[in-house]
């Protein structure tokens with residue numbers, strides 16, 4: 001079995017590792033021990049895939065920059081700010097919005 005593709009830990013950025021046990025499976029961060037555990041089904045070991053999906057889903061939810069819709073919104077807001085710049089200085093509103101967009105892009 002090849003190693004599953006696991007996203008970095010959403011809490012510390014550490015590397016994650018999936019482990020299959022008899023009655024359950026888990027994905028855990030090697031650095032901070034954040035863990036997701038899923039039980040296997042009665043007749044199969046579906047917990048392994050379920051734990052991997054849950055881990056990667058949480059990582060996406062904690063990192064909005066992975067969401068295409070968020071990226072599109074940031075791009076549109078930046079274009080609007082650039083247009084506003086040509087007309088006049090929007091002051092604190094513009095500076096605050098640009099800072100929020102930068103923070104979002106950098107995660």
Ligand SMILES: [Zn+2]
Nearest residue numbers: 009012029032
């Ligand atoms: Zn971690």
